[in-house]
Amino acid sequence: MDKTNMLPLQMECTLFFQENPYTLETLAGLALRLGRKPEDIRPALQHLVSLSILEEIGEGERAIYRYNHPVVTSEVGIVWEQV
Template structure:
């Protein structure tokens, strides 16, 4: 079977979080901004959280998601 897929919804989600790295979004906001069902979005958000690209947190009783920068960032000398 053909399993080739370009995960367009994932791409759209990443672009949205990348464009607004400081903002937090609820599932409803994301559903409205991306014009997608919440049911379609939930597995995508799960995957992005698993990859560490976004994180989930609670604020005023609401579940929100925001962009998370990579943890690893190291510098090293470059010899001439």
């Protein structure tokens, strides 16, 4: 798969896991759900794993992928000056 098609496929995979945040899925299962070929999805999944967007549990064809929930902090520093 060429790089021009990789980004939309990465987005499609990311959105699937964001919309189904507790899903645990294999490469074959995800390909079936998205209507894609496993060999097309594999590089996209590996890239998302390298970015820590997805977690890969296990190896090879039996590996399971799941969404890594982002850590959100809401720290706000407020400094009051006395006048």
